[in-house]
Amino acid sequence: MKETAQEVFQKDAKDYLPVFNRYKIVLDHGEGAYLWDNTGKKYLDFLGGIAVNVLGYNYKPLVDAISQQAAKLIHVSNLYYTQPQADAAAKLVELSGLGKAFFGNSGAEANEGAIKIARKYAHQISPDKSQIITAWDSFHGRTIATLTATGQPKYHEGFGPLPDGFDYVHYNDIEELEKMMSDKTAAVMLETIQGEGGVYTPENDYLKKVRALCDTYDALLILDEIQAGIGRSGKFFAYEKYGIKPDIVTLAKGLAGGVPIGAFIVTDKVAKAFKPGDHGTTFGGNPLACAAANVVLDTVPKPEFLAHVEEVGSYFKEQLQELQKKHPELITDVRGTGLILGAELNSSEHGRDIVNDCMAEGAIINCTAGNVLRFIPPLIVTKQQVDTIILTLDDVLAKYDK
Ligand SMILES: *Cc1c(COP(=O)(O)O)cnc(C)c1O
Numbered sequence: 001m002k003e004t005a006q007e008v009f010q011k012d013a014k015d016y017l018p019v020f021n022r023y024k025i026v027l028d029h030g031e032g033a034y035l036w037d038n039t040g041k042k043y044l045d046f047l048g049g050i051a052v053n054v055l056g057y058n059y060k061p062l063v064d065a066i067s068q069q070a071a072k073l074i075h076v077s078n079l080y081y082t083q084p085q086a087d088a089a090a091k092l093v094e095l096s097g098l099g100k101a102f103f104g105n106s107g108a109e110a111n112e113g114a115i116k117i118a119r120k121y122a123h124q125i126s127p128d129k130s131q132i133i134t135a136w137d138s139f140h141g142r143t144i145a146t147l148t149a150t151g152q153p154k155y156h157e158g159f160g161p162l163p164d165g166f167d168y169v170h171y172n173d174i175e176e177l178e179k180m181m182s183d184k185t186a187a188v189m190l191e192t193i194q195g196e197g198g199v200y201t202p203e204n205d206y207l208k209k210v211r212a213l214c215d216t217y218d219a220l221l222i223l224d225e226i227q228a229g230i231g232r233s234g235k236f237f238a239y240e241k242y243g244i245k246p247d248i249v250t251l252a253k254g255l256a257g258g259v260p261i262g263a264f265i266v267t268d269k270v271a272k273a274f275k276p277g278d279h280g281t282t283f284g285g286n287p288l289a290c291a292a293a294n295v296v297l298d299t300v301p302k303p304e305f306l307a308h309v310e311e312v313g314s315y316f317k318e319q320l321q322e323l324q325k326k327h328p329e330l331i332t333d334v335r336g337t338g339l340i341l342g343a344e345l346n347s348s349e350h351g352r353d354i355v356n357d358c359m360a361e362g363a364i365i366n367c368t369a370g371n372v373l374r375f376i377p378p379l380i381v382t383k384q385q386v387d388t389i390i391l392t393l394d395d396v397l398a399k400y401d402k
Contacts, residue, residue: 002038003038004038005024005025005026005037005038008026008038009024009026023355023356023359025037025041025043025359026038029057030053030056030057030058031056031057032056032058032380033045033046033048033056033057033377033378033385035057035364043363043364044364044385044388044389045057045364045377045378046366046375046377047365047366047374047375047376047377048376048377048378048379049258050227050253050366050376051195051227051232051253051254051340051376052254053254053257053258053378054230054232054254054257054378054379054380055257055295055296055378055379055380056378059257059295059380062258062292062295065291065292065294066259066288066292068291069084069288069291070288072287073287073288074286074287074288075286076287077282078280078281078282078285082286082287082290083287084291084293084294085285085286085287087290087294088101088103088290088297089101089285091294091298092263092297095236095237095297095301096237096249097245098245098247098248098249098265098267098268099265099267099268099269099271100265100266100268100271101263101264101265102263102264102265102266102279102284102285103261103262103263103281103284103285104261104262104263104264104281104284105260105261105262105281105283105284105289106141106252106260106262107140107224107227107250107252107262108140108141108146108262109141109143109252109262109281110252110262110263111140111141111145111146111149111189111222111224111250112146113262113264113279114222114224114248114250114266115132115149115187115222116278116279117248117264117266117270118132118187118189118220118222118270119186119187120273120274121186121220121270121273122186122187122220123186124273125218126183128184129183129184129185129186130164131184132149132166132167132185132186132187132188132189133166133167133168133180133181133185133187133189134166134167134168134188135151135168135169135170135171135190135191135194135197136152136197137151137171137194137197137198137369138150138171138189138190138197139152139194139195139197140189140191140224142155144162144163145163147162148162148163149166149189151168152197165186167180171194171197171200172202172203172204172206174209174213177210177213178213181213181216181217181219183217185214185217185219186219186220187247188210188214188219188220188221189222189223190207190210190221190222190223190224191223191224191227191228192207192223192224192225192228192229192233192237192238192239192242193233193238195227195228195340195368195374195376196227196368196369197369198342198344198369198371198372199335199336199340199341199342199368199372199374201335202242205242207239207242207243208243208244211244211245214247220248220270221244221246221247221248222246222247222250223237223246223248223250224249225237225238225249225250225251226250226252226253226262227376228340229249229251230253230254230255230296231254231300231305231306231309231338231379232309232338232340232379233309233337233340234306234309234310234313234337234339235306235338236300236306237249238338247266247267247269247270248264248265248266248270249264250262250264250265251263251264251265254300254379255293255296256289256293256296257292257293257296258292259288259289259292259293260289261285261289261290261292262284263285300379305379308379309339309379310338312339312382312383312386313337313339313341315383315386316339316375317334317336317341319390320334320341320343320375321334322390323343323394324343326394326397327398327401329346329402330350330397330400330401331343331344331345331346332345332346336375339377339381340374340375340376341374341375341376342368342372342373342374342375343372343373343375344371344372345367345371345372345373346371348370348371350400351367351370351372351373352367353400354367354373354393354396354400355367355373357396357399358392358396361395361396362392363388363389363393365389373393375389
């Protein structure tokens, strides 16, 4: 029997570990860029399950591939081969121009694997080459190693002792990175575009300079594209926008359109650091997840799909800039590229209220880093849907204008 929202909230409060600060709706089903809650209220979704539902909800080819695969085989372990996994790996290697792919179940696991292989690779050069440099305000996951990689002290507090060998620099500050690097640096790990930290894109050829420093010190460049990859920037991999190639790239979120998956892809040179037994997973890359990933990998990289992201993204950014002109006190910056966009608020005072007010008006958006409205919608959103979000925001923001 279908329960009321109140009943679901009560059950959750009693039985679910209270780690999420949830919004008070119970979601029931979706179609395209729309979601419906269990009271029948409709929402235009510009969060997309946090950059996951790249093809929107109830996308028929994805639902069909999952259903057909589930009827054949959901899981067999990695002691055997399956075609969906081999196909998905081949597509990722081809798209990235790197050498070998590995599948896990989440972003954190993808980054954990990337850190492991980078350390193993560097240890072959020298036993004390182990330093991993990451950025302040980054987000890399919630396992002990990936929360250590995450340059946000609030995620570290109370979880020590944390693993050694992680250092932090300010994103976009090439001089600080240069000072910190040495022959002891195993890897520099960065989000190509910082998502959770507030939507920051690389400036002034930053990534090209990072690439050059990594080459100087024989350190690996790990790019975390868990949020910014899978077409979100308008290129399949965001690094393609910045004219560089990493040694390792990690993916997750949108990779299987909503089915849990993570992946890291490495060059052939790096791949040689791992021998059988050095890494593994029970579920990772199972045929169900890979069948879903194959639909995404057959759809998103198409030039017309990426051109749509680019076009709607630029239009959206212009509209956000117009919105900033109308509310200059409230919106202090608009940034991002493709369909990963942010509008910075003058303070964190009203971030959550604005998100709640939009929700009441049938629009799902997100506020990250306390004061950055973040837009990471399904990549299939249209200009008309952008107009709707902008109208809603305009209405809501008016309430907070002084
Ligand atoms: C979401 C995210 C992660 C963590 O992914 P999970 O699937 O939640 O473990 C890591 N890095 C970035 C950039 C992310 O956005």
